[in-house]
Amino acid sequence: MGRNYKNLVGGNFVAARNGETLAVFNPARPSEQVGSVPAMGLQDLDHVFEVASEGARTWRAQGSLSRGAVLLRAAQLIRKRSADLTDLIVSEMGKTTAEASGEVGKAAEFFEYYGSMGRDEFGQFLPDGRDGTFAARLIEPLGVVLLITPWNDPLVTPARKLGPALLAGNAVVIKPALLAPLVTLALAEILHEAGLPAGTLGTVTGRVADLGDRLIEHESIKAVSFTGSTAVGKSLQRRLAGSGVRVQTEMGGKNAAVVLDDADLDIVVPTILAGAFAQAGQRCTATSRLIVQRGIASQVREAVTRAVEELRVGPGSQEGVDLGPVADERAQSTIRDHVSRALAQGASVLARPTLTGQAALEGHFVEPTFLSVDAQQDIWREEVFGPVLAMVEVDTMTEAIALVNDSEYGLSSSVFTRDLGNAFAFINAVETGQVSINQPTSGWDVHHPFGGFKDSGSGYKEQAHDGIAFYSKVKTVAIRTH
Structure with missing residues (x-):
């Protein structure tokens, strides 16, 4: 039957309020259940976003050095548990052991890369043409961001998005694909153990029919990053157009x-x-x-x-x-x-x-x-x-x-x-x-900007320094000093 995983909500690992679970099976042996996840509904979803809004304020206040340190600890834990994470990917997604092991290593690299960036610049001084004026460019988080991740890279795609989103100071709600959600919940356990404050990360597992439009249209969401099919990605673009919610889509390819x-x-x-x-x-x-x-x-x-x-x-x-x-x-x-x-x-x-x-x-x-x-x-x-x-x-x-x-x-x-x-x-x-x-x-x-043109992507690149841009906003400051 495998392990019954729980969702991280407000710093606690919880079942769905209705008590229902969804089974996850091994694609190499379809009769073999490798685990299960909570079948969350609308009531669960509202609570996830409520605590995420609180978590965003706490996490932002910690500063980039502290945020980076958490990501670096998470990378160490990923490497420490590499064998277990590899086996989990093989059993729920079907990759070969070599492919799954490579994915685990790449996930650790994403957290190492963005964790080290906690010591990087988060703004700059600017010249100002007015006498006695100090000016600066500040980088700030957006608030609460939603990540929707696919089944084909169930650990590395969450890592690719979580690294820059968390380093920038956002609270994150992540919805993994139901075909291979287990390793994402295992990653949430690692981030929690690494010191992520309560509410900073929330995980959501459930049927799309049960979660409905509320998943992407909750009023607390400031940005949505999606990896998956072009049809779904373009639908998200259309549905969120004009809402003020920033949208990043990494879609299909030929x-x-x-x-x-x-x-x-x-x-x-x-x-x-x-x-x-x-x-x-x-x-x-x-x-x-x-x-x-x-x-x-x-x-x-x-x-x-x-x-x-x-x-x-x-x-x-x-x-x-x-x-x-x-x-x-x-x-x-x-x-x-x-x-x-x-x-x-x-x-x-x-x-x-x-x-x-x-x-x-x-x-x-x-x-x-x-x-x-x-x-x-x-x-x-x-x-x-x-x-x-x-x-x-x-x-x-x-x-x-x-x-x-x-x-x-x-x-x-x-x-x-x-x-x-x-x-x-x-x-x-x-x-x-x-x-x-x-x-x-x-x-x-991990340090190469990644993303496609035309129907393969949106205007925002993932990875590298470019990955931070999607999850942050720029504030320009001018101060008269005398």
Whole structure:
């Protein structure tokens, strides 16, 4: 049955007032319950925001040095409990042990990075044209912010948002996805133990139908940061437009990797494979489109085909596994439907290894799939969010760049080339928020600004110093000294 987790509210860990819980299952063994969380309702929600408003005043008064110290202690506790957190991610989300361990380490890095920033500048002196006048630029928190986080990175996405939000002095209410909420509640326990004052962090688990619009429309909310699908993100943008609530959305992607004739295949193949199939393709930054210049196309096609055929699919806890399960039965069905529709529209399968062992018998597993397509087929444009890579051939880099940009998404892209001129031409021409040269479309560090263009994101970047900007406001001060 697993552990029955509680929500952090006002410095206490509590059940839902109705006593109801929601079960969380292992996607590799769908009959195995790995834990449960409270099924909160509207009464619970109002109390969470009430104590968060009080917590915001307490936390703001502590100052950035004290706030940073709490984040640094949290990072130490994350590293200390790395093995348990890794096992929890594997069991509730399905990542391989290596992928989950990497996520835990990255989460610790976010708290270390923003915790150290507690000693950074939180304002500056300004010159003033008036005699005897002192002027300054002050950085202040917003108040109460709401974080809505996804199931695919259930620890690192909360860490990415909590680090800057808390360092800036805000109280945070966080709503994790119900497919993988356990590790977020475990993180709340760590932050509480690290010294976060009561009310500064509140966690909310419950069905959307039970929480309703109140979750995003509570009068105490000053900002909402969301990571998830483009459809939900754009709906949030529309619903909160004109409300005065600041909105940050990190949404979908249809990320393209371009391979030019002069590319180094020893770099291309493993990099493309990792970008497309790691985490079973369930990343907004996953490589899902492969654009190859015709002179090298047959070599790339053959090499990637061989590599995909060798991928091993199974439970994330199993040694030697490359891909774990996808999130649930619905995701499994949707991904396979995308592939079936592509084949009906004329795509051809280059590689699709048959599932064996437990992956063939139970669990939400999907075959890693490499397709040859044309750019008019649906699978070239629609986000699949699974282990599917589609390839097209082009004659020139100009054609390749046009295909990269011919998308409603603009999250990440990459090019493989040995020509520095081609590399910079690509950087300047592509319409994506993240650009890589001879690197995958995924894998951005904690101090790199992160976020997409077009329907992949909003105007606010996450991570780095840019991440602080969303969670803070600027106050300009002028004082006549005599």
